Amino acid sequence: MSGDAPRRLHPATVLTSIIRGAPSTLLGLPAILAVTSDFNLLYVIGLAIVATLVAGFVRYLAWRRFTYALTGDAVVIESGLLSRNRRTIPFDRVQDVDIEQQLLARIFGLAKVSLETGGAGKDEGALDSVSLAEAHRLRGVIRGRAAAAHHAEAAAAGEEAPAPVEGQVLFAMPFPRVLLWGLFNFSLVWLAVIFGALQYVDDFVSFDVWDWLSENGDAEAREIAAGLAVGAWVSLALLFAALGVVAGVVRTVLRDFGFTLTDEGGRFRRVRGLVTHTEAVIALKRVQLALVENGLVRRTLGWSGLKLQTLGGSGDASGRQEAAPFARDAEIDALLAPLGWARPDPAELRQVSRGHVWRALARLVGLPLVAILIGGIFLPPVLFALTLLAPLLAVAMLRRRFHRYGLPGDRLFVQRGVLTRQMWIVPVRNVQAVSIRRSWLQRRLGTASVLPDTAGAGVLSDPTVHDIRLGDAWALAGELRTRR
Amino acid sequence: MDSTPAPPALTPLEPGQRRVMHVAALIPSLLLTAGGFGLGMVLNDNLGWPWWPAFVVVGLVALWSVAVAPRRRWQAWGWALAEDELHVGWGVWTEVHTIVPLARVQHIDVAQGPLERAFGVARLIVHTAGTAHATVVLPGITRETAEGLRDTIRQHIRGDPW
Numbered sequence: 331m332s333g334d335a336p337r338r339l340h341p342a343t344v345l346t347s348i349i350r351g352a353p354s355t356l357l358g359l360p361a362i363l364a365v366t367s368d369f370n371l372l373y374v375i376g377l378a379i380v381a382t383l384v385a386g387f388v389r390y391l392a393w394r395r396f397t398y399a400l401t402g403d404a405v406v407i408e409s410g411l412l413s414r415n416r417r418t419i420p421f422d423r424v425q426d427v428d429i430e431q432q433l434l435a436r437i438f439g440l441a442k443v444s445l446e447t448g449g450a451g452k453d454e455g456a457l458d459s460v461s462l463a464e465a466h467r468l469r470g471v472i473r474g475r476a477a478a479a480h481h482a483e484a485a486a487a488g489e490e491a492p493a494p495v496e497g498q499v500l501f502a503m504p505f506p507r508v509l510l511w512g513l514f515n516f517s518l519v520w521l522a523v524i525f526g527a528l529q530y531v532d533d534f535v536s537f538d539v540w541d542w543l544s545e546n547g548d549a550e551a552r553e554i555a556a557g558l559a560v561g562a563w564v565s566l567a568l569l570f571a572a573l574g575v576v577a578g579v580v581r582t583v584l585r586d587f588g589f590t591l592t593d594e595g596g597r598f599r600r601v602r603g604l605v606t607h608t609e610a611v612i613a614l615k616r617v618q619l620a621l622v623e624n625g626l627v628r629r630t631l632g633w634s635g636l637k638l639q640t641l642g643g644s645g646d647a648s649g650r651q652e653a654a655p656f657a658r659d660a661e662i663d664a665l666l667a668p669l670g671w672a673r674p675d676p677a678e679l680r681q682v683s684r685g686h687v688w689r690a691l692a693r694l695v696g697l698p699l700v701a702i703l704i705g706g707i708f709l710p711p712v713l714f715a716l717t718l719l720a721p722l723l724a725v726a727m728l729r730r731r732f733h734r735y736g737l738p739g740d741r742l743f744v745q746r747g748v749l750t751r752q753m754w755i756v757p758v759r760n761v762q763a764v765s766i767r768r769s770w771l772q773r774r775l776g777t778a779s780v781l782p783d784t785a786g787a788g789v790l791s792d793p794t795v796h797d798i799r800l801g802d803a804w805a806l807a808g809e810l811r812t813r814r
Numbered sequence: 815m816d817s818t819p820a821p822p823a824l825t826p827l828e829p830g831q832r833r834v835m836h837v838a839a840l841i842p843s844l845l846l847t848a849g850g851f852g853l854g855m856v857l858n859d860n861l862g863w864p865w866w867p868a869f870v871v872v873g874l875v876a877l878w879s880v881a882v883a884p885r886r887r888w889q890a891w892g893w894a895l896a897e898d899e900l901h902v903g904w905g906v907w908t909e910v911h912t913i914v915p916l917a918r919v920q921h922i923d924v925a926q927g928p929l930e931r932a933f934g935v936a937r938l939i940v941h942t943a944g945t946a947h948a949t950v951v952l953p954g955i956t957r958e959t960a961e962g963l964r965d966t967i968r969q970h971i972r973g974d975p976w
Binding site: 403404410412413414415416417418419420422423447454455641762763764765766767768769770773781783784785786792804807811814 | 907908910912913914915923926931945946950964971
C-alpha cells in the first residue's frame, strides 16, 4: 500500500475557474472606462482579453502547482504560487468523501471531491475539480483506506447507526412551565426593536410614538407628553417592564411550546415550537461537553437550563443545543445520566487564586473608576457616579467565591459566574488542546488561565479556568494529559 | 497533583525567522513613517506647528516596530515536542503556551512563503477539531524540522479524536 505519484487536477479546471472568475476579473473594466471616458469598443474588448489572459495565466500556474497524492496512510495536497503549502490529511481522520457536481463542472464532466475530517467545518481538503471517473476512484480508494484505518476501533465500539428506537420521553415542558420560563425571558430588546420600527414608520406616515401615547395612552402618558410629573416616568417604566415581560413570554411560547426531549437509544430527539415546529437530533456520541446555566432568580427558585455542545457530523446539528431550557435539578441529572455524566460534588471543586479578585477589580472597577475621576476633575458632580461602582465592586469581590474548578475523575468541572452561574462538565477525552495564558497583570500576580479547547464550541464562552497559580495551571495541564 | 510537570524547555526559533519578521515589519513601518510625515504636514498647514515633531514621534514608533518589536516577538516564540504533545509558546504582552496532544491532530500543513523561503524557514500548521485553538501555527523552523515534526505527528494520529 505504498503511495502513488502526485497528480494534478483535471486540466479543464483552468477553464472552469477562468469562467467562474470572469465576473470579478471583468468587474474592474467599467471603472477603467469611467476614467478614460471615451468609449471605444475595440479598446474595451482588447482590455477584456488582456485581463482574461492574465487571469488565465495565473490560474494555469496555480493549477500547475496544485498536486495531490495518496500515500500509504494519508492524502497529501500541495498548493500555492508564492506561499507554498503542503497539507497532510491522514486516512484515520477522513470521515467521509463527498463528490459534488455543479452545473459548470457537469458540462466539462468534472467533479469536486471534498474530504470531510470533522474539524471546524472549513475547506479542509477540497480537490476542485477532477474528472468524474477520478472522483469515484478517489472516493473508493480513500473510503477503503479510511475504513481500514478505522476498522479496529469501529469493531471495538460496535459503531454505525443504532436502529431508531421508539423514544422514551426524558424531558418535557408542559404549557404552564413554558409560560413560567417565558417570565424569565424578560426582554427589552424586543421592545427596542418595536419602538425603533415605529420611529422608522414615523418617517413615512408621520406617526409619532409619543404623540400616540399622549393621545391614546392613559392619563399618565398624557402627562409625559406635557413633561409634567415624575410619576409619569415611573408608570412609563412600569409599562415598559410589563411590555418586556409580555414580549419575553410571547417569544418563549413561540419557540419552546411543546418542548419534548426523547431518548432514542444513543441519541436525543428534541421537538419544540408553536408556529414553526423544529426538530433536532443530538447524537450522544458526539456530545463534547455539558453546560448547566442559571440566573440569580432562577437559581433561588431551583431552576436551571442544560445545554449540550455537539460536534455535528453530516446532517446533525452542531454547536450548543438546548437540552432542557428550564428544568429542576433532578431532571437535569436524569438527562446527564444517559451520557454517563453527573454534576460534581461541591467538595471536589477548588477555588481559583486570590489574584482573580484583583483582576476582576481591574477589569470591572478600574476602568470606570479612572473615567469617573477624570470626569470629576472637569465636572465635580460626576463624582456621584462613584456610587454606581458599588454593585460592580460587589460582583468583583464575589467572583472568586464562585469560580471553582476540579478534575476528580476523567471529567473537568468549571464553575463560574456571580449572577448568571455556569457549570461546565468537560470529559477530558474531549479536550482538543490546552492553552496556558498569562497576561501582563497575571504575570505580576503569579497566576495563569487554563483554556481547554473543545470541538464545536461557540466563541462567546468556554470552560476557561481563570487565574490559578502558575504551578496549579501546569499541574492541571499535566492532569489533563495523564487522564486523557 | 504531585508529579507537577513543569513546562518543557522550549527550543527557540531559527535566526532566519527573526530576519523574516524584521523584513515583514519594514513595509508597515515605512507606511507609518509616511503617515507621520503627512500628519506633520497637515499640522503645519492647519495649525502652523512645525512639521517635524509629529514626524519624529511617529518615526520613532516605526523604527521601534521594525528594529525592536520583531526581535522581542521572535524571542517570545518557542516550541518543544514532548513525547506525545506539541508545545508552542508565543506572545510578548500576553504569553500563551499551547499544548496540542498529537493524537488530537486532524491534519497538518507545512507552508512556506516567499520571504520564508529566502531565509530558509518554514511554518508548521497543526489543525485540531477544536474552536479557539483549532489552528496552531509554529513558524520559523527549518523545512527539515517541519517535515520531521509532521512525520512524527502522523505516527500518533490514530482513531477517533472525539
